[in-house]
Amino acid sequence: MNDIHISAETDGQRFSLADGSASLLLVPRLGLTLPRYHFHIGRVVHAAQDLGLFRVQTTLLLGNDHTGQAELTDLRVAQGLAAAEQTAALWRLISAAQAAMAEKPADFGDWLVAELPGWRDAAGNSPVWQALGARFYAGDPLQAEARLGPAWRSHLAALLPRQAVYLSFLGEAAERRLAQPADAALAALAALQAAGFQPPAHARIDDGGPVLTWRIAGRAP
């Protein structure tokens, strides 16, 4: 019997499987000390009837949309497991976290957020980073993240445009990979989707990784 253990940590509750094959952290409210930033993926239509033009543009708007919401973070799963087993293990933990949140809604934000790392090529390059972040921060993002931890993205945000960035400026590779997870996170994506998380309306500001949300049923949007 692979029980779920719940233990208290500084930032929240850790949910883990007894056999150690998977765990995640449920944080009740995010971004209340250091601001947290995401890109909202929006849509703008530029239309001119007399020119026969109707162009749909995707925009990225830097913001703190998820401030105060609950977060599922630090999703870990034994990479040795088959993809379906990884998904099943994470799904159990996500469901348990959702249940904990539904049980004491007042202790949590209105919705649950989960960030996944963005897509990278075989050489480890992120097309979204190369097209956007790298134009504003010349240093190595992995080194910066190693030095600053997750706070790195809060500092990076200070260097990024505050106003809407039109995705089409970023080139085809970045357009295609925005809000796509790293291969290693595909199992986690499947687990989040199975647990009722909505398709990403936000992306991570460095590698463009998807940010998914789930709302407790019956809670006003």
Add this chain to the structure above:
Amino acid sequence: MNHLLLRPVAAADLADLQRMAAASADGISSLPNDEAKLRRRIAASLQAFASPDDASGEETYLFVLEDLAAGRLVGCSGIAASAGFFDRFYSYRNEFVVHASAALGVSQRMHTLHLCHDLTGTTLLTSFYLDPGYEHGPAAQLLSRARLLFIKANAERFSERIAAESPGITDAAGQSPFWDAVGRRFFGMDYPEAEAVIGGRSRACIAELMPPSPVYVALLPEAAQWAIGQLHPVGELPFSILQDEGFDADTYIDIFDGGPTVDAPLASLRSVRLAREVEVRAEGDGPRRWQLLVRPQRAGFAAVLAEAGDGVTPADAQALGARPGERLLATPLHIGEAA
């Protein structure tokens, strides 16, 4: 040099204007290569020069440069009283934003382009064209600068701020790297095609299709970054004259091709600052030097280049047909330019 006369366009000049419009590079001149449009430009100019009404701002003035010795027109230039008269006039304004993070040890100036209407209502210098054979002489000085004296002398009909657009860089095939990186993403067509579509339409309605948020230059491909504020070679001569007049070329660029749009307060411009009124007298006096001489009245406006002293004689300004007692506007030219 005395054989060059700048005067308002006349109905009989249509054929010459057509020749000039055809000779000026496609999409570069603001002179439409289209007979009906040229007829309308001429009619609008005749009206603007002759109308007794107060100015509304929609006036456009067109001047032609006549080589009296050769008996033909060799250039033209124009003024639009109020940029974007029927609508807004769009430009990109260069702005620099410092992005800094102490934790990351970064502080950098980021170049951004802001879509703006700053130049709406300013007076625009337009339609500069000069036959290539005259480019190395002083004709360009007369063609460009005389407009400024016309504006000064008829100031109530114009803005106190003057602007001028210059064509941006395009390649041999007419493609603009700035357009490819910016406009094309919102129009889905290439530059020559867009120019054709834009022709006859308000640029404002086109600009509505552009993103309202600032464009970060760092996000553009290198060729487009490099094209910002760069001139098409055909624009170099008129641009150099505007620079010499004291126009600022660093603030605005064209939203489509990234060419520089210059602007300045009229009173700050060299030809206007140095202009003085002179009376035509029978006897000249003072050291003789090259000057731009202008009969300033709206009806009857004319301008020539002449070597004259402080007192101007009828013989100095023969092409003007100036008579003793008449008052002209005069402004000195650099010796180098008049050579």
